[in-house]
Amino acid sequence: MNNSQSMEKVYAFSQELMQNIASGWQGFILWLKQQFVVFAGVLERWGVPPEKSLALAYTLAYICLALLLVLCIWRLVQLRRRQTEDVARRAPRPGADLPTQEPDQSELQVEPPATREQPVSVYERMRTGLAKTHKSLFAKLDAVLGSGAKIDAATIEEIEEILVSADFGVRTTQKLVAALQERLTRGEMQQPEQVRTALREEILGALSSTAHAADLSAHKPYVMMVVGVNGVGKTTTIGKLAHQYKQQGQKVVLGAADTFRAAAAEQLAAWGERADVGVVRHSEGADPAAVAFDAAKAALAREADLLIVDTAGRLHTKVNLMEEMKKIRRVLAREISGAPHETLLVLDATTGQNALVQARLFQEAVAIDGIILTKLDGTARGGMAVAIASELHLPVRYIGIGEGVEDLRPFEPELFVDALFEKR
Numbered sequence: 001m002n003n004s005q006s007m008e009k010v011y012a013f014s015q016e017l018m019q020n021i022a023s024g025w026q027g028f029i030l031w032l033k034q035q036f037v038v039f040a041g042v043l044e045r046w047g048v049p050p051e052k053s054l055a056l057a058y059t060l061a062y063i064c065l066a067l068l069l070v071l072c073i074w075r076l077v078q079l080r081r082r083q084t085e086d087v088a089r090r091a092p093r094p095g096a097d098l099p100t101q102e103p104d105q106s107e108l109q110v111e112p113p114a115t116r117e118q119p120v121s122v123y124e125r126m127r128t129g130l131a132k133t134h135k136s137l138f139a140k141l142d143a144v145l146g147s148g149a150k151i152d153a154a155t156i157e158e159i160e161e162i163l164v165s166a167d168f169g170v171r172t173t174q175k176l177v178a179a180l181q182e183r184l185t186r187g188e189m190q191q192p193e194q195v196r197t198a199l200r201e202e203i204l205g206a207l208s209s210t211a212h213a214a215d216l217s218a219h220k221p222y223v224m225m226v227v228g229v230n231g232v233g234k235t236t237t238i239g240k241l242a243h244q245y246k247q248q249g250q251k252v253v254l255g256a257a258d259t260f261r262a263a264a265a266e267q268l269a270a271w272g273e274r275a276d277v278g279v280v281r282h283s284e285g286a287d288p289a290a291v292a293f294d295a296a297k298a299a300l301a302r303e304a305d306l307l308i309v310d311t312a313g314r315l316h317t318k319v320n321l322m323e324e325m326k327k328i329r330r331v332l333a334r335e336i337s338g339a340p341h342e343t344l345l346v347l348d349a350t351t352g353q354n355a356l357v358q359a360r361l362f363q364e365a366v367a368i369d370g371i372i373l374t375k376l377d378g379t380a381r382g383g384m385a386v387a388i389a390s391e392l393h394l395p396v397r398y399i400g401i402g403e404g405v406e407d408l409r410p411f412e413p414e415l416f417v418d419a420l421f422e423k424r
């Protein structure tokens, strides 16, 4: 087939296409007209004179179309205004050095929240952070232990339900309830106030194995490895820790060994910048162990006091996870004697009992030294902290009670229980 023949073919095809489109359009116009006729018929049935029905049908259609147009324009204006407001809200306030940001649980939060915060006492922070759990626990206990309430087996059953609903976990609840029952039998719990005190004491007892933050002076650099599934708050927690240790005068280096997503390293880098500490990172998809290696080298070269290694928490296959964790640990140990000196598992309190399942899985993969329980501020299920301490036999090292840098506190059982049981 020569060139002119193929040109003719293309021309014929485009002609045919145009004709099809034209006839399609005509068909559509015809169909539309028919609809108007049908509509006019309906109007006639409603009593509109036949000579006016078609005109009225057209008029009504035009009015509807115009209304639709106005509605669209109004919606667009609204969206535009909301965008402008959002930008204004995110812009730095006069007098503030750093931008603040709305938290978004579903996305990686690359920009950490502002580090400048109003000085608030540790207890006050804990109190605010645990407000949801306190409100739920206290209100329910109040309903059961109101003044003059009779204390018997039924009371204990009701307390059992309350504890389960606050995510103390079935096993921990059973232990607590058994202890209360014993006290009841011994006649130690006759007044509602005595029940409250007993419960407070038993919970504190369940938490007694939990203690102390890291002793950085034991190793130089002290190496912390932070593990946990995606989204639990590892990077945010590392950012908070870096900031807090830096404030205490420690030299900190961070290792971005979560190379799974580029945003993860960026997020850590943003925290590093904010806390003014060094961050060792590679590009997306790099070998996490290579990052750990470079981070260890950098920590040694810079004579850092603390190296914190962030990791990815992909749980799609346990084998992968185990291998990745083991490799990172091996590399760290090779570079720094005894490293990692602490492997901390981050758990999200809002995931309830699922966090315990995650913990068991990670425990199989790596030796976990302690737990960091985040997002306690976002849940009424603060009993998780007690369930973890008593069921996993792992110390809860820190708790996250908000997104601010100061909202990561060493876990102090007394303070925790006080914040839960205090009359507000």
Ligand SMILES: Nc1nc2c(ncn2[C@@H]2O[C@H](COP(=O)(O)OP(=O)(O)O)[C@@H](O)[C@H]2O)c(=O)[nH]1
Binding pocket: 103, 104, 105, 106, 107, 108, 109, 228, 229, 230, 231, 232, 233, 234, 235, 236, 237, 267, 374, 375, 376, 377, 378, 399, 400, 401, 402, 403, 407
């Ligand atoms: N409310 C609250 N949010 C938190 C806390 N810790 C972390 N987050 C948020 O949880 C989300 C996921 O955190 P990220 O550090 O990216 O998790 P990672 O995937 O484990 O590294 C972010 O939006 C954090 O701001 C906390 O203690 N309280």
Ligand SMILES: [Mg+2]
Binding pocket: 231, 234, 235, 236, 258, 264, 310
């Ligand atoms: Mg992360």
